[in-house]
Amino acid sequence: MSLRVYNTLTRTKEDFVPLVPGFVRMYCCGPTVYDHAHIGHAKLYVAMDVVVRYLRSSGYSVKYVQNITDVGHLTDDADSGEDKVERRAAAESVDPMELVDKYTNSFFEDMDALKVRRPSIAPRASAHIPEQIQIIQDLINRGSAYEVDGSVYFDVTSAEDYGKLSGRRLEDMEAGARVEVDSNKRHPGDFLLWRKAAPEHILKWPSPWGIGYPGWHIECSAMAKRYLGETFDIHGGGLENMFPHNEDEIAQSEAANCAPFARYWIHVNTLTVGGQKMGKSLGNAIYIKEALGRWSPEAIRFFILSTHYRSVLDVTEEALDAAETGLKSLTTLWRLLNEALAKAEDGEEATDITEAVGHLKGRFRGAMDDDFNTSAAMAALFDFRRELNTALGVKEIPARQSLEAAAKALRDTAGDVLGILKEDSATETDDLAPQLMDVLISTRSALRKAKQFELADRVRTELADVGVELEDRAGETVWRRKS
Ligand SMILES: [Zn+2]
Structure with a gap:
């Protein structure tokens, strides 16, 4: 098309x-x-x-x-x-x-x-x-x-x-x-x-x-x-x-x-x-x-582009807040993808990721070719996020080439075309959160090793109270802001 x-x-x-x-x-x-x-x-x-x-x-x-x-x-x-x-x-x-x-x-x-x-x-x-x-x-x-x-x-x-x-x-x-x-x-x-x-x-x-x-x-x-x-x-x-x-x-x-x-x-x-x-x-x-x-500039763009340009857009504080939350889940995917990429090695192609990338490219282009339908393009991005979260949740880190293809697909669509990807969020140095989270996560696993389960659980519960979720995967724990 x-x-x-x-x-x-x-x-x-x-x-x-x-x-x-x-x-x-x-x-x-x-x-x-x-x-x-x-x-x-x-x-x-x-x-x-x-x-x-x-x-x-x-x-x-x-x-x-x-x-x-x-x-x-x-x-x-x-x-x-x-x-x-x-x-x-x-x-x-x-x-x-x-x-x-x-x-x-x-x-x-x-x-x-x-x-x-x-x-x-x-x-x-x-x-x-x-x-x-x-x-x-x-x-x-x-x-x-x-x-x-x-x-x-x-x-x-x-x-x-x-x-x-x-x-x-x-x-x-x-x-x-x-x-x-x-x-x-x-x-x-x-x-x-x-x-x-x-x-x-x-x-x-x-x-x-x-x-x-x-x-x-x-x-x-x-x-x-x-x-x-x-x-x-x-x-x-x-x-x-x-x-x-x-x-x-x-x-x-x-x-x-x-x-x-x-x-x-x-x-x-x-x-x-x-x-x-x-x-x-x-x-x-x-x-x-x-x-x-x-609101962040990306959230304002996200909000605007979630409705087709030929439709009336109604702005409310709630709608902009919702856009900020929706955007966060995309930013989290970008961060997880880059974290995995930092540790990844060459290996066999991860077919589930290749498939997800193929879906995203096809659906994104199809939506944009249809009179710049950004809302359908964003729906494709969210399906990609779901597919990729599953792929990233497996025991072993997927092969580097597959992760690179996924990162490129996300950058080409959400980044270059829609302008809603916070690309620097993968390597944010002025934000202390990633470093503090590393400290908390390693403290929690030290407590668990020492069989101090009550204290370890307290770390998890109190983080949940401030909106941070921990997920234990094979050999590591990842965190994300609750969406
Ligand atoms: Zn004019």
Whole structure:
């Protein structure tokens, strides 16, 4: 089976075939940097990170562009309201670009902590004004856009297939138009490409239509074209940006370039908090920095990836705690595997381990090839854990080659693709627990040898009280945290 991707544009799962064999060009709408990133951003960018990681692990070379929106994103989708960056900069009494730097740094700090790999290019909208002006000029020349009093609008009636991504129809937009719609617009569905700036506005540039600044949607068309070409493979983003943002990107790019825009659209569904929509104004926003103070980055990824990216994910403290516990059992397997490996010698292949590795590889690939089904991929990991625990529980330590194959399979799947393996946990030196456990275990076996069974049992019971289980195997005792 090869990779199949659910394409929002066609509402079907399609075979994934990039334009250039072996090479994937991919774009994802980045954050508007006027505040710290919240757990909803984590869901989107962790999901996209896994898409990129999986494509790379499947042998593709991936050029991944994720922009930074630092101008033009208004507080209202209907092209009224203020620029989000300018408004917040005024509230913090700083220069807008100072605010942009602060929150761009904060965003990447959070993404790095969450092991989200950096995009190949992270271009800023404000650094691509000439490219945006060029596309707007092309649109005016082609009769797809018009200027009114220093502002420029896209004419949605000029596009034959406007609404093809979101399924919205122009007639419905007309009927549902709000009264306060911008009176410069010829059609209520028309959208801003360039906005005339008020004298007190800070983020503004000269243009053929006077001093102003770009609308939000045009930046993604400009940066995608600049770095990926007119037609490219994958465009990703949050489902909440499908309309109007992504719809408008398609309309203006295809009208300006006379070429198809993105070929596959991947939309990541939203996140709720205890069943409620999350929002700063609703007072229930969970910032990534707060979450990282309570849960490990791997547990946050584990939690996000346990649900398919196209499903809504509901976040609760209990769910994140459960993710941390689930992750622990995987970390324990990794540790036991490495401990066994340290003592293992060359020998006859352990067929049960070879089988388990084969199951994991096949099922993991099958799940990920099915529209990046991370929840099924994680189920495969847990079955692998069960099979391997049995294999590791036998008298003799399995042969080195078999253990190495198992360790590699775990690293390739849970580590490289999902990013949920705490790889350094096998050799943690800053954590005293393994050393203290060695002391307790050797003390207990000394007590048993001396027939001090009551004291030896006390070690076991008291460890159990603090959540540590001991298991006596042939010639040795291993420990694990109870899951
Ligand atoms: Zn965008």
